[in-house]
Amino acid sequence: MNKRLIGLVIISIILLSSISAVTADEDKSYTINLSDIILTINADGNVNIEECYQYTFNGEFNGVYRTIPLKDGESIENLKVFSSGAYSEYEVTTDEDGNYKITTYLYSDEDYTQPIKDTTVTVWYEYDFVGLINIYNDIAELHYKLWGEEWDEGTEKLNAHIQFNSSEGIEYWINPYYLSSNESWNGSELNIYTGELSAGEFLEFRALIPLSQFNENPTYAYIIDSNGREEIYKIQQDYENSMRYLESFSYLYPIVMFLSLFIPVVTYLRYGKEPKIDYDAPYEHEPPTNDHPLFVDAMFGTRESVGVISDNGIQATILKLIDEGILSLDDDGEEGISLVLNNDNILSTIEDYEANILNLFLKYGEDGRINLKNLKRNLSNQFRAREFESEYNKIKNDYHEKYINPIYDSFFRDKGAKIIKYYGTSIVIVSAIVLGCISMDYCIAISIVFIFIGAIFILLNNRYGGQWTVEGRMKFEKWQSFRRYLNDFSLIKEHPPESIVIWNHYLIYASALGNADKVKQAMDDIIPSNDLQNNNIYRYHHHGGSLLFTSSMNTAHSESSSKGGGSVGGGSGGGGGGAF
Structure with missing residues (x-):
């Protein structure tokens, strides 16, 4: 079962338990x-x-x-x-x-x-x-x-x-x-x-x-x-006619809603079944392609929808720049570590998207240094966080436009996923309207259930209902086999990379795939400590760079999104009451 779906179920159980606890x-x-x-x-x-x-x-x-x-x-x-x-x-x-x-x-x-x-x-x-x-x-x-x-x-x-x-x-x-x-x-x-x-x-x-x-x-x-007589007759007749229509609708409503559940099922069978490929290798011992880490994160990572760039990809790109000597690492003692730009002129030698990423983070540093603890402090300010988030999203959108859009349809088809999301949105809207208009208990119960079901369909990523092409699935499966290799400590120990340079390469892609900790653990166990002390990529992880980066991004995302009646039923009297 998808982790997001499991999360939704767990949250629902917690909420229900909380309600029960309050009642108790x-x-x-x-x-x-x-x-x-x-x-x-x-x-x-x-x-x-x-x-x-x-x-x-x-x-x-x-x-x-x-x-x-x-x-x-x-x-x-x-x-x-x-x-x-x-x-x-x-x-x-x-x-x-x-x-x-x-x-x-x-x-x-x-x-x-x-x-x-x-x-x-x-x-x-x-x-x-x-x-x-x-x-x-x-x-x-x-x-x-x-x-x-x-x-x-x-x-x-x-x-x-x-x-x-x-x-x-x-x-x-x-x-x-x-x-x-x-x-x-x-x-x-x-x-x-x-x-x-x-x-x-x-x-x-x-x-x-x-x-x-x-x-x-x-x-x-x-x-x-x-x-007044004819006007009152008309009001009552119109009301009774409308209520009869609603009554007829209330009988059809549950039937239609439950039958509608066949829509996502048929959609999956039509658009979501994956094509067969001639590939069944459980492991890949080296990266199957030379794609950008950002591309691997967007297309072959498993945390987000296909084609969506996550923080993992941005961090993997920074690691790539460290590996290439564009950035170096300084130990700032109690202030953690800093990423240091080795030469301002060197920005012209790297890819545009890489230069854009670096320039964004350098704005929140000082004199070409990005202290990761200070980065989090800076992004705790709501104005700065919103400014950062705006540029951050633009970088991701520009990369998507240049590198992902041209090949997306040849790798992945998301028509089924879109249909499922439209279905989820539709049943939430219909259920909410019925909830507000019809007071019959069973209609209310069905509406609440389908609002919840619709919300789940809306939140599902595009892997549900989407479909890889043959080419796309072949590459995806190979990258997943490589990911399994990185996760299997005993296998890495049995078939380790031949040099520290290759280890760094693996660690970069492991960051893009979301399992860098496993590779670092293997490096700790296999590579002599003397060889690791001067390895900037290893030191980045060893000194908490990955955690500080993730915490800074979470702070930015959180702060940038924070919130700086004569008709029937119109009779006199009524009102209400209660106890205290």
Whole structure:
């Protein structure tokens, strides 16, 4: 299994474990066992509301709160709050968004000093809701959320009782229309019973009421000088049509999503299967080609996607310049080591990309010296890190344009990898849209799963779904055989390079392939120490140059990226509440 995929799995397990640990540490919780709401509609337009919530608390709590959003022209008057199972007092606040908040403090003692703990408490709210009834020229409307989306916890059961002056001529809707509820009339009272309502759900009641049920001048209603009946019919019909479309979609959604998993499978079978080659050697005892270390890193390294230059390739290029005498090594004592440019004029004798790399690092040195500890300190500054990263990426892009692009298609085809990434992006977008639009539990679960699956496909490098050409695979396999040779200490010991010069050559390519430590270890064991003391490439690794370079690059990468609503569901009331 690919290391990146293993990493994703490990991270997921850690995150899930962390969530479990947080849950386990949470030593208090509560449930709302019953929500009972009574609305009494008066002829003057006032609506008297009584709300009753039964809480069961596990652990210590200080109280509960209830928020009620208010629209223009609406107000809460004559509020009373009662409790059973605890002593209580309350306060009312209104925020700038128009939310009316009732905070009820609950106590276990009559002196109002001790919080409640492990008990059941019932809290009643009674108030007049002024401006809740809309009076049109042809009809009156009650549009009210019996349960709002802002509750922190769901309720196990909700009962609602709406008392009209008469049941005659009443038309009503319960939104969302698919929500399971039982309704019955008892004279002029409409009773609504539902099962469990989750946090984030809403239950909305809308009724058209004949104007005859109100006074000629309903003081406490909100007057709208237009006809309302046909507009409300249209709103509800449009809503129900859209919900039916969503309902049909929700049935097809899981089928389509699971069937879509065949896309990456078929893509791999079509574009990702590697061609057969006539090569099966387990080891190569010397570099199979004379390509630049930077090229070997980009095309035949295994840490990144094919064609992507990594820090390994840049470091291998620096080692190559040390080997060629362009750079030498100075021991700076406690300050580590410095790379020293032997002659300014010598830059004109090397490849352009090599000169660009050197000039970049020399900008963060002094007098032709690059102290690797100072390099990290310089790149700890965000401005310098961003400046460095910009030039660093330009060097890599220029190299890619000149040396990799011309041969890329003859070595590797990434059409399948692109299809898999497009697929991953598509299912993440679709799943996120569904997650935001459909509240059915199974659709939410499927969306979360497919967002995770899509993210994995997006993060996979182009080796998944991509395909080597015959030529490309032959070279790749040979370089991997050479890499296995470098990793096999016993084999190096049995077939060592013939001279220190060849050892240096191997160490350069080992850096590009990401296993320089193995070669250094073999050099320690096989080559006499006297021969190593004057070997600058060996000394570079021995004195921690590789670690300092990697740390400097990680610092640069990290610092440069651091961050220097009348439609359905728009009814009045609702809001939410919680405990604290």
